[in-house]
Amino acid sequence: MTVALKKPPRSARKPKGDGHMRRGEILAAAEKIFIAEGYAGATIRKIADAVGVSSTALYMHFRDKDQILLEIGKEAIEQLLSINVALSQEPIDAVEKVRRMLDAYMRFAFENPNTYQLVFCGSNEAISVEKQQAVSDLGDRCFDEFSGPIREIAAAGRLKTGTAESAAQVLWAACHGIVSLVITKPSRNWAPAEELMQVTLDGVMHGLIADR
Structure with a gap:
């Protein structure tokens, strides 16, 4: 049985320093996905899901x-x-x-x-x-x-x-x-x-x- 996970509510404004930490989380998650699925298999959506953010939020840090x-x-x-x-x-x-x-x-x-x-x-x-x-x-x-x-x-x-x-x-x-x-x-x-x-x-x- 698949259980749908609810995403945590997004705050209107991130705490100071959160952007830098989130960027590091994205890079760490992307490393694992690139290695596991290759360049072609890695997508922005998969990377965003691994970090727990939306694709739109990820694009605030990286354009592609x-x-x-x-x-x-x-x-x-x-x-x-x-x-x-x-x-x-x-x-x-x-x-x-x-x-x-x-x-x-x-x-x-x-x-x-x-x-x-x-x-x-x-x-x-x-x-x-x-x-x-x-x-x-x-x-x-x-x-x-x-x-x-x-x-x-x-x-x-x-x-x-x-x-x-x-x-x-x-x-x-x-x-x-x-x-x-x-x-x-x-x-x-x-x-x-x-x-x-x-x-x-x-x-x-x-x-x-x-x-x-």
Whole structure:
């Protein structure tokens, strides 16, 4: 038997701060629906229902589901960019900077599996290139901050193979590979996340970078 749920009465005026909280609720609900039903299957109505608001109320925060998806990506990459910028300014060895950036990247993925899967493991082909440009530019800035200390390592002659560009790509891809597999295939008998992160970092860092 299906029981119809009554919606709570809507107040004439939302309390201060409620709009920001509601926006976060929409993004969190949208993440789950995008992952469960794909881009095509996710609709404004489904997202609104999950949050407990009308479609009209949701449109007060986001004009369409493209904007919701792009906002999720923008917030995720901004967090990672902020981490990379802060670490790049630390007065520490370039190798340690790279390791800390990669460690932070994997921790972000494991702590935010829905966001990571949606932003880094999915395809946004349904969204126009023009709409994606701002998020793409953020991603480029984030990767460039990560690549900076790798260029320092290469300039010091410490790369065992490849160039700064190829080393940066391989280091990122290795970390992305392990976290994306763990997140998307949770039924596998994976070792603890902390151990996987350390083994990955030890392997790729020692494989590519020579000791002084």
